[in-house]
Amino acid sequence: MTVIRRYQVNIISFLRIIKALIVSQYALMLEYRAEIALWALSGLLPLIMLSIWSQINTDVTSYLQNIDLTKYFMSAFIVRQFTAVWVIISFEEDNLKGLISPYLIQPVNPFWRYLSSHIAEQLTRVPIVILICMLIYFVSPNMIWLPNIATLLLSLITIFGAFLIRFLLHWNFAMMCFWTDRASGIERLLLIPYLFLSGLVAPLELYPETLYKLANLTPFPIILSFPAKILAGQAVNVLNGFLIITFWVLFLTVTSTILWRLGVRHYSSMGA
Amino acid sequence: MIVRKLRFINIINIINQFWGTSIACEMEYPINLYIESISVIGNLAGSILILKLLFGEGQELGGWDWARSLIVLGFYTLLEGFTISLLQPNMKRIVNQIQDGTFDFVLLKPIDSQFILSLRIFSPWGIPSVICGVSLIIFGLSMINWSLSLLLISYTIILFLCSLIILYSIWFIVSTFSIWFIRVWNANEVLRSVLVSGRYPISSYPPVLRTILTFVLPVAFLTTFPAEAILGQISYKILILAVIFSVLSFFASRIFWKFALRFYTSASS
Numbered sequence: 140m141t142v143i144r145r146y147q148v149n150i151i152s153f154l155r156i157i158k159a160l161i162v163s164q165y166a167l168m169l170e171y172r173a174e175i176a177l178w179a180l181s182g183l184l185p186l187i188m189l190s191i192w193s194q195i196n197t198d199v200t201s202y203l204q205n206i207d208l209t210k211y212f213m214s215a216f217i218v219r220q221f222t223a224v225w226v227i228i229s230f231e232e233d234n235l236k237g238l239i240s241p242y243l244i245q246p247v248n249p250f251w252r253y254l255s256s257h258i259a260e261q262l263t264r265v266p267i268v269i270l271i272c273m274l275i276y277f278v279s280p281n282m283i284w285l286p287n288i289a290t291l292l293l294s295l296i297t298i299f300g301a302f303l304i305r306f307l308l309h310w311n312f313a314m315m316c317f318w319t320d321r322a323s324g325i326e327r328l329l330l331i332p333y334l335f336l337s338g339l340v341a342p343l344e345l346y347p348e349t350l351y352k353l354a355n356l357t358p359f360p361i362i363l364s365f366p367a368k369i370l371a372g373q374a375v376n377v378l379n380g381f382l383i384i385t386f387w388v389l390f391l392t393v394t395s396t397i398l399w400r401l402g403v404r405h406y407s408s409m410g411a
Numbered sequence: 412m413i414v415r416k417l418r419f420i421n422i423i424n425i426i427n428q429f430w431g432t433s434i435a436c437e438m439e440y441p442i443n444l445y446i447e448s449i450s451v452i453g454n455l456a457g458s459i460l461i462l463k464l465l466f467g468e469g470q471e472l473g474g475w476d477w478a479r480s481l482i483v484l485g486f487y488t489l490l491e492g493f494t495i496s497l498l499q500p501n502m503k504r505i506v507n508q509i510q511d512g513t514f515d516f517v518l519l520k521p522i523d524s525q526f527i528l529s530l531r532i533f534s535p536w537g538i539p540s541v542i543c544g545v546s547l548i549i550f551g552l553s554m555i556n557w558s559l560s561l562l563l564i565s566y567t568i569i570l571f572l573c574s575l576i577i578l579y580s581i582w583f584i585v586s587t588f589s590i591w592f593i594r595v596w597n598a599n600e601v602l603r604s605v606l607v608s609g610r611y612p613i614s615s616y617p618p619v620l621r622t623i624l625t626f627v628l629p630v631a632f633l634t635t636f637p638a639e640a641i642l643g644q645i646s647y648k649i650l651i652l653a654v655i656f657s658v659l660s661f662f663a664s665r666i667f668w669k670f671a672l673r674f675y676t677s678a679s680s
Contacts, residue, residue: 174597181600187608191615197468324446331450335457345464 156247157255164259172263178223179267185215188340202344206373209282213275214294214370215339218363220268221261222302226253227326230313235320243403250310250399257306290372297366300384305333305362307391314395317402332357338364358387425522430533433500437534447495447536451488451543458484458610465611473615478554479642480612481547486571486634487610489544490578494603496537498582501529502599505586510593515677525668529583548641560643566650567641573657574633578606580660581629583668590671609634632656 168175189212197203230253233239242249276283286294312329315322334340337359343351354360361383368375437443462480465472472480505528508514517524585602589595605628613621613631625631632653639645 174594177597177601181597181604183601183604184607187605190617190620191465191472191611194473194615194617195465195468201468203468319442321440321443324443327450328446328453331453331457334454335460340457340461341464345467346460350460 153247157251160247160252160255161259164256165262168256168259168263172267175260175263176267179220179264179271182216182219182223184334185212185219185339188212192341202342206342207371208342210284210371211342211367211373213282214367215363217268217272217370218298218301218366219339220264221298222305222362222366223260223264224257224302224305224309225326226257226306226309227313227316227329228323229253229256231316231322234316239406243406248399250395253310254306257302261302286370286372290369293377294366294370297369297380297384300381300388301362301366304358304384304387304391307388307395308358311391311395311398314398314402317405332359333362336360337362338367358391361387422526426530429531433532434535437536443536444539448539451539455484455488455543455547462611465615473612475612475614478551479638481551481554482641483612483634483638484610485544485547485551486574486637487544488540488547489571490574490609490633492537492540492542492544493575493578494537494582495540496534497530497532498579500532500534502582502586503596504528504532506589506594506596509589509675512677514675518672518675524672525583525665528586529579552641555642557642563641563643566645567637570632570637570640570645570650570653573653574637576657577629577632577660580657580664583664587664587668587671590675606630606633612638629656629660 189208192203192208192212195203230239233242239249242252272283309326309329312325313322315325336343336354336357343354343360343364346354361380365375365380365383369377369380459481462472462477462484466477466480475483505514508517517527520527581602582599585595585598588598592598608616608624609630613624613635616624621631636645636649636653639649
């Protein structure tokens with residue numbers, strides 16, 4: 140009986156900690172809203188690609204004839220906004236500054252600290268992204284559309300799933316900091332498959348058959364292409380997508396837990 | 412404060428010292444060479460793939476054929492090497508120094524502050540990009556019937572120098588804003604994300620964007636015009652325009668820097 144009660148208290152206090160972390164991180168992020176606005180603006184790539192793709196004369200038989208390119212790339216732009224992850228950079232910085240040591244003493248895994256700071260940043264982004272969309276609407280009204288509530292809800296869930304996969308993926312690589320001083324190089328390498336295998340710069344269906352299959356073996360299409368298609372209102376296999384999301388989240392959680400345990404054992408504080 | 416006029420021999424000597432120390436510093440992380448090389452090759456492979464997809468759908472890209480588009484991409488890669496080696500590390504340093512207050516020591520030195528800030532660091536990690544860019548240009552040229560002509564080469568060199576100066580001036584102007592706003596690091600990301608549009612010929616964009624990318628943000632001057640020069644498609648007008656534009660942008664960066672320095676109040680004051 141006592142065991143159960145303690146367990147419940149732990150869950151409640153854990154939720155309280157998460158809430159406190161998110162609220163405090165949100166306050167911190169609000170301080171940097173101008174900076175976040177600039178980050179949001181720097182995600183222009185899908186729109187640049189859209190302007191090029193829109194100039195291409197395509198065959199009637201082409202895949203491009205059957206989808207709304209504008210909707211696809213606009214959705215990709217929005218999905219990218221809410222799946223931004225920079226945990227490797229902050230973890231490396233904290234590691235070099237020796238901040239990891241006090242975090243390790245605290246009774247909550249630093250993982251939650253970083254996760255909540257990312258979620259808080261996304262909350263700060265919401266009004267900024269709405270503003271950008273309004274601006275785009277002002278310049279060219281036919282680029283903006285209102286999806287129905289069901290699509291919107293489904294997109295919200297898938298975008299969060301996508302964010303979780305990307306965050307966990309980066310968290311796995313952030314564990315490298317326990318062994319090396321400079322892990323941020325890894326982030327540069329992770330960016331390449333993200334750019335070219337996620338469907339950010341071109342719809343994946345246009346890729347050569349083998350490359351398309353190869354891309355689908357990686358988590359990248361599910362991070363961007365899948366939620367973007369849902370938001371754009373394209374017909375996709377939702378159930379299949381959710382199974383893949385669940386698989387990657389579970390898989391990456393297990394690997395990161397293992398890496399974390401190994402890393403903490405190896406950890407010897409900065410300068411020690 | 413007396414700022415000594417820089418004599419040429421002094422400049423060489425100083426740059427030698429600056430770059431020698433910064434290269435020695437970077438050599439502490441030899442694994443970065445592999446990371447940078449993989450990153451460059453991966454990015455290039457991805458860009459070529461996307462170009463291939465664009466050509467798979469249509470037969471041309473804004474009037475440019477496959478080989479000629481590769482040359483534009485080559486110039487883009489070359490400029491990226493320049494950015495990684497010089498612009499980015501120095502910019503990062505400016506922002507950090509202004510934030511920490513160590514910028515005071517730069518101002519105290521008897522040497523032009525813009526000079527020291529722009530050329531203090533040379534990072535060798537841009538070299539893989541430069542090599543790839545040059546190879547891509549040569550590869551593109553070998554695919555078409557291109558014959559070596561000194562005139563074209565000299566035009567290209569002039570236009571490429573102009574593009575370097577324009578790119579430098581834009582970066583430096585953005586960095587200068589850190590005197591007021593301190594952390595302008597991500598203003599730079601915005602800049603970079605717009606400059607990505609230089610990967611493709613300017614004529615592949617919709618007309619409105621083309622005008623913006625030529626006159627507001629001079630992306631056309633960076634990659635498309637040097638590529639046109641080496642292909643012998645450039646007119647005198649563009650050549651003169653590019654030279655005037657680069658000189659103007661350099662002086663703009665200079666004047667803006669002098670202006671901004673008046674507002675510098677050091678950290679915590």
